[in-house]
Amino acid sequence: MITNGRVQLWPFLRVAFFLVVGVLIGDALDCRVPSCVWMWAYVALLSAFVASYFFLRKHPIFQTVVLFIMVVAGGLWRTTCFLEDYDVSFSGKPESYEAVVETQPVEKERSVKCQLAVTKGRLAGHSIIAFFPKKDYQYEDDGTGVDARQLVIGDGLVVCSRLEKAEWERRTADKGRDSHFDYGRWLKVHDVIARTYVPYGSCARKVLSLNSLSMPKRLSIMLDRVRRKAMTHLAAYGVSDDAYAIVGAMTLGDKTALSDAARETYSVVGVSHVLALSGLHLGIIFMLLAAILIPFGSSMGRLIIGNLVLILSIWAYALMVGMSSSIVRSAVMYTCFAFFGLMSAKPQSLNSLGIAVVVLVLGNPMSLWDVGFQMSFLAVLGILAFNERFHYIIKPRYLQSHRMVDWIWTMLKVSMAAQVMVAPIIIYYFGRFSCYFLLANYIAIPAVTLIVYLSLVFYIMAFVSLPFFPRLIAYVLDRIVAVLNASLDWIATIPGASIDNISFSGTQLVLVYVAITLFFCLSYYLEDMYRSAYGYKIM
Structure with a gap:
């Protein structure tokens, strides 16, 4: 395939970029334009793109422009629909609903906190944060007494309580230290739409259907x-x-x-990243399962079955551990790798990363503001972008003859490549750099x-x-x-x-990533100049 530049090799990364642009614009507009307007704009652009495919094949630039504007409109439409769904009013009066426990209850100083997924009621399909009384009390004979400390994920509850809008104000991630962590965004990322305090005797256990979730x-x-x-x-x-x-x-x-x-x-x-499930952990599991399910030299039938079982296993694991943004990103990328392997094609890591972004953003546009998503995406992007830049610092022939040095250098360059992209955002959110x-x-x-x-x-x-x-x-x-x-x-x-206590503003953070991007582009420019002059790569 002949392309007119490196970026042409990564179409899904470009689609992801314009989708993100649409989400950012939609979030800034904050439902000032109704979703139906963006829906019809998307339909009109889709019709224009299809028409250009049949009647303007000699104008690929026009087709590309229409396609990317359509993707932006799609991001606007999806984001506006999401925000409109969250525009819920509360009367301040108690209301009845059914819900299942979605997160393991955590004991606080004066209450027990957990997240409930509403299965029946006005907020069916959404989640709420519930606070239960902590102190012991005598259970009622009618079964309305529930000890929240004994609840586990999946338990069904019938509740009557006063719902109120979840707190959207900004909170600091760490007490006593300024932070850019936005608690309101965190609530939206996790589909939490309200909060409630459940008084004594206001809930009872019940076996519930999960069909509305x-x-x-x-x-x-x-x-x-x-x-x-x-x-x-x-x-x-x-x-x-x-x-x-x-x-x-x-x-x-x-x-x-x-x-x-x-x-x-x-x-x-x-090394906090090793405590949060991500591509590192899923990659280890993926390699182990691939070695078992897809042995070398298997027939095409066995390859198909092995890859399907591998993909199902990866997604079952992702579902079991909670479907965090970083684990979903990893699962999507490894699914792409499995399909590439099945087609005997070279894995397209940047395209796989673009597909992962599209899947996550379409599923929940607020994922863009999830710290886990941002760090996971930037770490992978850093490894894919800078790992190759660092690779030729030591001659490959020397590394092939010195295996221990090769292992040490591989660990070093991967860690450095990830840190280049992740360190600024860690400083921005947590004010810390680990030396x-x-x-x-x-x-x-x-x-x-x-x-x-x-x-x-x-x-x-x-x-x-x-x-x-x-x-x-x-x-x-x-x-x-x-x-x-x-x-x-x-x-x-x-x-x-x-x-510790490093302070970064949002503007400074953007400028740092602009500088990193310019440095990356400059490295390719210098490489091309060196290759033109001497006929081989400098990096």
Whole structure:
């Protein structure tokens, strides 16, 4: 295929860019223009694009312009529909509804907090944040007494309470430190439309149908039983509290048991990303399943079945661990890789990233403001953009003959490539830069790989009740986590481990990314000049 530039090779990345532009404009307009206007604009542009395909084939630039304007209109339409759906008024009077527990209840100082997915009522299909009384009380004979501390994900409730608009004001992520974390955006990202306090005797348990919920929510709630069973097995085989928390977070996305001290240590040394399920964890699972399901030399029939099972397994895992933005982005990209492998085509990483952005934004336009989505997208973009730039700093022939140096250099350049794009936004949101992130990643990444592999074997053996082996693996996991935590604690105590209280404005953040983009483009320009002069690559 002959193209007129590198960007022509990445059509889905361009579609994603213009879709994001549409979402940003739609959010800025904030429903000032009704969704029906954008719908008809989209239909008109679609008709114009189809007409240009048949009658103006000799004018590809016109077709391209119409296509991208149509994508922008689609982003405007989707965003306006989303915001209109959130424009709900509340009377201040108690109202009845049915809901299922969507997140594990968390004990606060004076209440128990959890998220409910409404299945029947005015807000059916949306989520609300519910606060239940914490203190003990005598249950009523009619069954209206519910101890919220005993609730688990999937439990059905019939509730009568006063609903109010969720708090959209900006809150800081960390007390005592300025932050750009927007709590209102976070609520929209997670489809939370209201909050309520449930008084004594105002709710009762009930077996409910989940048909009014979206398919991802239904499947996620159903698969959560498997996750809770896996966490139960982990505790039953005698791992320490630290290992239970770390392994649960790294393999099942359950961070409820993580202590504040552990979170702070991982943040200071720059490896908080290993505690949040993302492409790193899913990639380890993907490679393991691919090696089992798609052996080398398989026939086409086995390849098709193996890839389908692989894709289904990846999405089942994503649903089970909660469908966060980073895990959905990874699942979409690995699904694309599986299809590319099935067609014996070269994986198109940037196109796969563009498809992931389109899927996430169409599913929930507010995903653009999700910190996890932003960091996940930027980390992958940094690896894809700068990994190749760093690759030729050391001659490939030397690396081929020195395997240990090759491994060290690979880890170094991938970590640096991701950090180039992620560090500015970490500083913007959290005001921190971790100075020893390279050293910490050399310890954390191999440990995470071992933990994920061993945990998968452990869960399988525990579910089928094999004797001895689960306990042995649990012991090994406990030791690995102990060594990992001790190593990261040591790094965190080194003077200058992190620079804190750095302040970035939104304008400064944009200027930093503009500078990074210009540097990236300049590197290609200099490479082309060098190739023209000397006939081979400098990088």
